[in-house]
Amino acid sequence: MSTDKIVMQTEDLKVSFPVRRAGHSTTVQAVRGVDITLRAGETLGLVGESGSGKSTLARALMRLIPSEGTVKLDGRDVSGLKPGAFRKERKRIQMVFQDPYSSLNPSLTVGASIAEPLKVHTKLSAAERAERISEVLALVGLNADYADRYPDEFSGGQRQRVAIARAIVLNPEILVCDEAVSALDVSTQNQVINLLEELRDKIGLSYLFISHDLAVVRHISDYVAVMYLGEIVEEGPVDRIFGAAAHPYTQVLLNAVPVPDPVAQRATTKLLLRGDIPDPTNPPSGCAFHQRCPFAMEICAQKAPPKVEIPGGGVAKCHLHTSGPVLAGRAISSLTEAGTETGIGAAYDGTPKSTLPAVAVSGNLESSL
Amino acid sequence: MTGAKDPLLNVENLRVEIDFNGAWVPLVDDVSFSVKPGETLGLVGESGSGKSVSAMSLMGFMGRQRGQRLSGTAAFQGKDLLRLNDRELESMRGNEIAMVFQEPMTSLDPAFKVGHQIAAGIRVHQHVTAAQAKEMAIEAMDKVRIPSARVRADSYPHEFSGGMRQRVLIAMAIANNPSMLIADEPTTALDVSVQAQILALLTEMKEDLGLAMIFITHNMGVVADICDRLAVMYAGQIVEEGDVFETFAAPQHPYTDRLLAAMPSIASRRGSLEWIPGSPPKPTDFPAGCRFAPRCRHRLDSCEQPTTLLEISPGRSNRCLRGNTWMEENES
Structure with a gap:
């Protein structure tokens, strides 16, 4: 309407x-x-x-x-x-x-x-x-x-x-x-x-x-x-956000919702964030999410990410779309989906992957196992 | 399921009543269930x-005060929990069965360091020195993955986030190595990402420590995540009980069926959301027959009769007077 x-x-x-x-x-x-x-x-x-x-x-x-x-x-x-x-x-x-x-x-x-x-x-x-x-x-x-x-x-x-x-x-x-x-x-x-x-x-x-x-x-x-932390990190049409999240925080948030289906829920690889929302009186430099992000790169601590338009509608504020392994608007899940061994869950478990720069993964997430 | 173990807790015909203007009104009745190690x-x-109310009465927090009464049995390791005296209750609580509540804010004393509070709980049940208790408290905090537990033991509750406070409460609960944990909506007040962390922790605890758990929740997603079996309660009674996978796949009671159908899904969008007409009866107006009948779309005249929870297959029970004959009426 x-x-x-x-x-x-x-x-x-x-x-x-x-x-x-x-x-x-x-x-x-x-x-x-x-x-x-x-x-x-x-x-x-x-x-x-x-x-x-x-x-x-x-x-x-x-x-x-x-x-x-x-x-x-x-x-x-x-x-x-x-x-x-x-x-x-x-x-x-x-x-x-x-x-x-x-x-x-x-x-x-x-x-x-x-x-x-x-x-x-x-x-x-x-x-x-x-x-x-x-x-x-x-x-x-x-x-x-x-x-x-x-x-x-x-x-x-x-x-x-x-x-x-x-x-x-x-x-x-x-x-x-x-x-x-x-x-x-x-x-x-x-x-x-x-x-x-x-x-x-x-x-x-x-x-x-x-x-x-x-x-x-x-x-x-x-x-x-x-x-x-006071900013809109991603926005878009509902189906695009839920179907192809472009920001790692959105992805974690969606993953965290337990679904009322024991088969599907237990088959899901859980992506667990470590730590809490930072102290808002002293927000982190650069991207506010970088300390908890499994894909954080050097630039993320230095520069606040700009808004990037995402195909399918909306914008995301994340350096992954412009720097490092350039996603250029693709879903965050596409970063690690290619090989089954290095699935997205592995990234969140803090296992380094060759597709990512060495600084990218430093055990920012807790293992779900 | 091989090698069926004897239940650790076996509750039979639990009934908790309160005095309401001179009449006894049942808050729960005919509640029977068991939990294996x-x-x-x-x-x-x-x-x-x-x-x-069911959980609180097992812990002695409900049904024992003036204006309340309790009947039934709750067999736990050779004792009947409903018949313990105050001293026995005290030695059981926290030691054999521990409880974690919803509100991590109000369950801790703001005036004491968390390490001290956990240690105090240990010294109630174990003959150890203050220093030993503190070490054990730090160990428990370590177990629930509180980073730098030794330092954090000297922090006050307000210095912790909601999720960390819930970890402190879980540390407190497991500090005396109980064999059972009753968790009353332990993640309801938490954000989803923190809820996911606490569910992962509880799953780990139950596997590592062999803890049995009663997990009270209104969230079917949480049940799907962590529970082995579920008992669905409606108007003070269990209406259906069984294995989580089997129950979600084919609910046997119309209330369970409607409750599951009402859950909004994160995976897809439906036209309009399902709901159940009417509202649950108050304990003063519980119908004599099936308590769900007035709201049930499969109701027959025969549903006016009193109900019992019947075993319909090994490990599954149902309180519907129509058994599963209502299912063919579901949706054309």
């Missing part, structure tokens, strides 16, 4: 926070120059592990926290707007949070919660508001008479429907879903995802869908961006 | 299905 119309775009978006470390004031760059593009009717999946900056990015887009760089809504730069002026734009972009137990005010009826944005942003009369509330409740699959009930009368899945009703009541163009289904059991999660897809088609929403669950992202997204 | 049993189900 996506068209070429761009509803939201960021350029070099940056967020930093002051922190104190060992008695010293310093700053942590939580988002380090992010460019994303969201097209009308499209779902952009944003994946990454804790500490990668995905929620911070969402909050910056919502202007809940200050940021640098450009945010354009419908082609118009809104990043310079004063808070009062931005308020008018905020109805275009709304958010659904993870925890439906804390995102609804327990002392307000469901109807009153949904009415709040209408009171702030519109001049509708009480009767008109009531009509609009029944409308959105119907859209999210809830009875109109639920408006008079309180959140504690509802299950987690129903509460999340209420949160979605509140988010769409102003007819936004963009919905930012930050781990919106992560707290739900699988059956409930699936119902909410089906609802989001239905709404996308029915009222023409675009989603920024943030999740750590790659299977869910695979299902709902048209386009996927992978974040690592 | 070195075997990993996955206890799976949605929130509220009773998987944690």
Whole structure:
């Protein structure tokens, strides 16, 4: 359903926070120059592990926290707007949070919660508001008479429907879903995802869908961006990302998802990263992933990799596509797939391979055996 | 499967009830399963299905307080875990059966160095000096692959990442060489790449140390990765139990079937995701007959009768009143 119309775009978006470390004031760059593009009717999946900056990015887009760089809504730069002026734009972009137990005010009826944005942003009369509330409740699959009930009368899945009703009541163009289904059991999660897809088609929403669950992202997204330490290291159409990852981090992330099929799961060579996400107050030089990357070359510690266009769509930031054994956009798996003896798993186990420069593999990964 | 070993743990008719406004309400009932030495049993189900309650009652954390009661048996190395007194419980916990919890943040005391905390657990069960216990703690940290264990033993919990903290908890759990480990959602709070590391570590531990494990999870991918057998729980009961490969290939109970069908796949995209209508009953409203029947698409009038978990083939059990006759109705 996506068209070429761009509803939201960021350029070099940056967020930093002051922190104190060992008695010293310093700053942590939580988002380090992010460019994303969201097209009308499209779902952009944003994946990454804790500490990668995905929620911070969402909050910056919502202007809940200050940021640098450009945010354009419908082609118009809104990043310079004063808070009062931005308020008018905020109805275009709304958010659904993870925890439906804390995102609804327990002392307000469901109807009153949904009415709040209408009171702030519109001049509708009480009767008109009531009509609009029944409308959105119907859209999210809830009875109109639920408006008079309180959140504690509802299950987690129903509460999340209420949160979605509140988010769409102003007819936004963009919905930012930050781990919106992560707290739900699988059956409930699936119902909410089906609802989001239905709404996308029915009222023409675009989603920024943030999740750590790659299977869910695979299902709902048209386009996927992978974040690592405040940067988008790879992005592309969903099938290209899941079928032919071009960045080693993406590949590890996909490999780490256990599949609900014991035969396939046990036949998979596990690629295990060693260590943790580096300290964001002191990010590594060059490529932020180089200390954990099984293919790291000399250049990776020296120079931040540029964006390289990947055939099949999207970009990756990795020197492998321009230096060393030049991949030039091919899938990362093609590096070592040629010989069965030196399969990709061997590379991640830290076994040196002749196709790679000597510095490439230095036991950066733990053996899975 | 040759040379079937005697079970290490044999749970029969476990029932845990709580006093709810003067009436006894069962949280779990008719729960029977066994775990052989070195075997990993996955206890799976949605929130509220009773998987944690079952495990906690084996450890003496559930069913013994006021307003709770416990019945059934849990035979473990010649003892009945459900009938141990407080002193016996204390000597069993951590020593013969150890437990690892979901939250690596809250399971450690922030005020003490991790080496000290592991050593304290060792000294509860073994007559060793403080210095010897510290050495043993470092050894355990080494075993779970914490880099520079000797140095890290003197760090505080907040100096560790989530994954490393979970390793500390596993070190603590294996420090007294237990024969069984109960892991309650040990990877649920972790990132996928860290989860993969912890699963690899646990697999290694069970092979190297011959540990038997009860692995509680809601994640079917994790079950597929690490478990030998699985028991699927729904509304306080086990509805199906069997070998992991056989169960995933051909689930015998409609609930297992729907649960597996609902798992989104990373490998491909389907039209819309499967879900089960309705929601699980609360313990106060458990139906008298099959508890899944109100949500089951294969339900017949006869499903109103009480159910039992029946062995349908060696090593496989099913609670569905229809046996496997429902299968032919599945999808045209």
